[in-house]
Amino acid sequence: KAGVTQTPRYLIKTRGQQVTLSCSPISGHRSVSWYQQTPGQGLQFLFEYFSETQRNKGNFPGRFSGRQFSNSRSEMNVSTLELGDSALYLCASSPGTGPYQETQYFGPGTRLLVL
Amino acid sequence: AQKITQTQPGMFVQEKEAVTLDCTYDTSDQSYGLFWYKQPSSGEMIFLIYQGSYDEQNATEGRYSLNFQKARKSANLVISASQLGDSAMYFCAMRENNQGGKLIFGQGTELSVKP
Numbered sequence: 001k002a003g004v005t006q007t008p009r010y011l012i013k014t015r016g017q018q019v020t021l022s023c024s025p026i027s028g029h030r031s032v033s034w035y036q037q038t039p040g041q042g043l044q045f046l047f048e049y050f051s052e053t054q055r056n057k058g059n060f061p062g063r064f065s066g067r068q069f070s071n072s073r074s075e076m077n078v079s080t081l082e083l084g085d086s087a088l089y090l091c092a093s094s095p096g097t098g099p100y101q102e103t104q105y106f107g108p109g110t111r112l113l114v115l
Numbered sequence: 116a117q118k119i120t121q122t123q124p125g126m127f128v129q130e131k132e133a134v135t136l137d138c139t140y141d142t143s144d145q146s147y148g149l150f151w152y153k154q155p156s157s158g159e160m161i162f163l164i165y166q167g168s169y170d171e172q173n174a175t176e177g178r179y180s181l182n183f184q185k186a187r188k189s190a191n192l193v194i195s196a197s198q199l200g201d202s203a204m205y206f207c208a209m210r211e212n213n214q215g216g217k218l219i220f221g222q223g224t225e226l227s228v229k230p
Binding site: 033042043092096101106108 | 146147148159165210211221
């Protein structure tokens with residue numbers, strides 16, 4: 001099976017712009033979760049989508065949003081970019097039907113640099 | 116309050132020796148899962164091993180084993196016969212039953228394997 005894919009891999013934006021990141025989960029996986037990784041804050045959960053519905057949300061401002069399509073692909077959008085949004089954005093997928101036992105498999109990440 | 120604590124920011128180990136990476140966790144949930152991930156410098160998070168809160172035996176996956184001490188709320192990762200390719204960041208993570216797909220990560224331990 002193909003793994004989780006994320007596009008683009010690298011992105012440079014300027015403050016005030018918006019950005020959209022894409023994630024394609026492992027075939028058959030219906031849950032997609034997004035994480036932000038920074039040197040200062042570590043890995044933080046952004047949100048999870050399952051069957052096109054947001055199932056869980058972390059403590060991020062409303063500038064961070066996401067959606068999931070019927071084929072389980074997910075997009076994450078950040079509006080009005082700030083310097084502090086520079087980070088590695090990781091997407092993870094899992095079947096989504098089991099509770100805490102399910103393993104999440106991660107994509108290679110998108111490195112966003114905001115200038 | 117920190118839910119996952121990794122107290123070793125950096126560790127060194129000689130090639131072919133065993134190493135233990137520490138992880139303690141905090142949860143009031145009875146049902147939860149504990150995961151270890153490896154993150155090489157490329158950025159991708161690689162799943163290593165899983166331990167469920169009800170599992171009575173310690174999990175093992177090849178050279179990786181998890182030393183699970185439920186009463187002490189610790190889930191240490193043991194890597195046997197270290198290899199140069201094991202040099203990476205290692206993250207301990209927890210998934211609680213009532214939190215859907217949300218993974219809570221520790222700050223990580225950077226492991227360096229010396230030849």
